[in-house]
Amino acid sequence: MLRTDDLQLFVLTADLGSISAAARELGLSPALASVALKRLEQQLNSQLILRSTRSLRLTTAGMAYLDYARQAMQLLGQGQQLLQLGKExxxxxxxxxxxxxxxxxxxxxxxxxxxxxxxxxxxxxxxxxxxxxxxxxxxxxxxxxxxxxxxxxxxxxxxxxNHRVLCAAPDYIARFGAPERPEDINQHQVLQLVLGEAVHSKWQFWRHGQLQQVQVRGALVADDGDVVRRWAVAGLGIAYKSRLDILSDLDSGALVKLLPDYQTEHAxxxxxxxxxxxxxxxxxxxxxxxxxxxxxxxxx
CATH class of the missing domain: 3.40.190.10 (Periplasmic binding protein-like II)
Incomplete structure (x- = not known):
């Protein structure tokens, strides 16, 4: 198993360009630091650092691994910070x-x-x-x-x-079918949401890099996204919902994703x-x- 202090030493050595300088920073002797780096290389089965009496540089493998080592140390630091905050x-x-x-x-x-x-x-x-x-x-x-x-x-x-998802209940699809293209949406019952002070009426889709914008019209409009989701689950129409809001409905099959070949709005x-x-x-x-x-x- 990799030791976090070996990873820390490797990252610091790369940043400072010197094993001795990294060792001083961590309160180690240069000899112990060299042993730690060799141990890390043996565990990874890859040479990370090219050493000479006058210079030090990372190998190709070392440069590739450095980003992952740095991210690992950052994540560990964030975890430690979170635990500390939890104690406050x-x-x-x-x-x-x-x-x-x-x-x-x-x-x-x-x-x-x-x-x-x-x-x-x-x-x-x-x-x-x-x-x-x-x-x-x-x-x-x-x-x-x-x-x-x-x-x-x-x-x-x-x-x-997160993105929006065009969706409907299986019951609605069984009764009215599903749109095959964005321009088919207005042939269906559309469920709309008020965003801010305006109705979200321009639904955007992309395919092969081309934008298709549909000006939708619906008989059911709410200023509450949960209401729109409940309408959709009840089979009352097609909705354009945040994927995060309907993850459980998609997983359970209560709602079905429509137009899967199209990219949708970023949310x-x-x-x-x-x-x-x-x-x-x-x-x-x-x-x-x-x-x-x-x-x-x-x-x-």
Whole structure:
């Protein structure tokens, strides 16, 4: 098994260009440092460093491995920081704003668990697809879909590769069929969501690098994403939902992905915070906690 102190020594040696300098930094003798690097090379069955009396340079294998070693050390450091934050007595009051669907079906449970881990912390939740103004409203943090536009906010990506999914229930498809092309969508019952102050009516799709934009029209419109999802699961029409919101429905078969050969709109999920929380232990702990939960759900 690889030793983390050997990895640390290798990264530091590459950064400083000297085994002796890396050894001094870590409080080791040059002889012990050389033994540690040789041990690492033996475990990897690859020479990482070319040594001479006057110079030191990485081999091709060493240069390739350095990025992975550096990432490993960074991840270990983040894990250690998270554990340390977990031991701190986080306290205070935070108001969080979040979208309705991921808010009601995931965040409310995760945030309750986070509060149980930090009982001196009070969390107030605002669940709505209407965008909260963090500069004017008494909101400290916002979980929000889409690329942040306000440069005055701290933006921490939670699910950067999330996209929208055109979907419908099997019952709806059995009764009305499925669109074969984006332009077929308006031949179906369309379920629409109000985003901000406007109805999301321009649905975009890409195929072979070509954009196709459809101006949709629907008889059912809601300003609540969870309502739109429930309509879709009930077989009332076709929806264009965030994949993160409907992962469990896709897994269970309650909803079916439509137009699978087309790329869809990017819908990254971010945690936004006001500047005064930039160095807050609460923000750091909460962002790490939510990131872990979302990655487990996304990959699971």
């Amino acid at each position: 007595q986080l306290s205070g009051e935070l108001t969080l704003s979040m979208p309705s669907d991921v808010g009601r079906n995931s965040m409310v449970f995760w945030l309750a668990e986070f509060q149980r881990l930090h009982p001196k912390l009070q969390l107030k939740l605002r669940i709505s697809d209407r965008l909260a103004d963090l500069g004017r409203q008494p909101v400290d943090l916002a979980i929000r879909y889409g690329q942040p536009k306000d440069s005055q906010l701290i933006a921490m990506p939670l699910v950067p590769d 990254p999920l971010y945690l936004l915070a006001v500047q005064r929380l930039s160095s807050s232990p609460v923000l750091q702990a909460l962002s790490e906690f939510l990131l872990q939960k979302l990655q487990q759900r996304w990959q699971g």
